[in-house]
Amino acid sequence: MNIEISNIANLPSRFGTFKVKAFKEGEKEHLVIYKENLDSIPIVRVHSECLTGDAIGSLKCDCRDQLEYALKLSEETNGMVIYLRQEGRNIGLLNKINAYALQDTGLDTIEANHQLGFEADERTYEIVTYILEHFNIKKIKLLTNNPDKINSISDIEIVERIPIIMEANEHNIDYIQTKKDAMGHLF
Numbered sequence: 001m002n003i004e005i006s007n008i009a010n011l012p013s014r015f016g017t018f019k020v021k022a023f024k025e026g027e028k029e030h031l032v033i034y035k036e037n038l039d040s041i042p043i044v045r046v047h048s049e050c051l052t053g054d055a056i057g058s059l060k061c062d063c064r065d066q067l068e069y070a071l072k073l074s075e076e077t078n079g080m081v082i083y084l085r086q087e088g089r090n091i092g093l094l095n096k097i098n099a100y101a102l103q104d105t106g107l108d109t110i111e112a113n114h115q116l117g118f119e120a121d122e123r124t125y126e127i128v129t130y131i132l133e134h135f136n137i138k139k140i141k142l143l144t145n146n147p148d149k150i151n152s153i154s155d156i157e158i159v160e161r162i163p164i165i166m167e168a169n170e171h172n173i174d175y176i177q178t179k180k181d182a183m184g185h186l187f
């Protein structure tokens with residue numbers, strides 16, 4: 001992997017005072033948000049970009065709630081959020097909006113992806129191991145409901161899985177149920 005790594009900068013935010021470091025992997029630029037005084041076995045959240053949720057506050061998913069929860073928890077526990085730029089479960093923004101258009105006609109999130117020729121989830125996590133090794137982190141507590149993330153982080157010991165539980169709303173209840181029933185997410 002040819003990865004370009006930025007310098008470390010301060011990022012005061014509404015969720016806490018963090019350090020940030022960017023990792024450029026080909027066309028994709030990821031961001032690591034972390035506390036200077038990292039815990040010896042930090043709580044780590046791996047968050048995949050969701051422009052509509054993270055920035056616009058879309059109620060179709062629970063991404064923004066999860067991101068805010070993870071940043072607050074990082075501030076409280078000296079943890080880390082790895083923000084991966086793989087929009088729309090890695091099908092990109094344009095395809096994601098096309099999938100939303102199909103969902104408007106009654107398809108669920110998985111059926112819509114399949115109709116567009118994609119897997120239900122196209123995300124990958126190889127870069128996570130690279131980033132954790134870069135920070136010399138050998139053990140983590142992983143904040144996730146997604147078993148794929150647990151299985152895909154190699155060479156790092158996950159000593160504990162911490163569930164991330166968000167309240168559903170009327171727009172995302174079906175989406176969250178689909179993640180649980182059809183995609184094996186744990187709660």
Ligand SMILES: [Zn+2]
Binds near residue numbers: 052061062
């Ligand atoms: Zn989302």
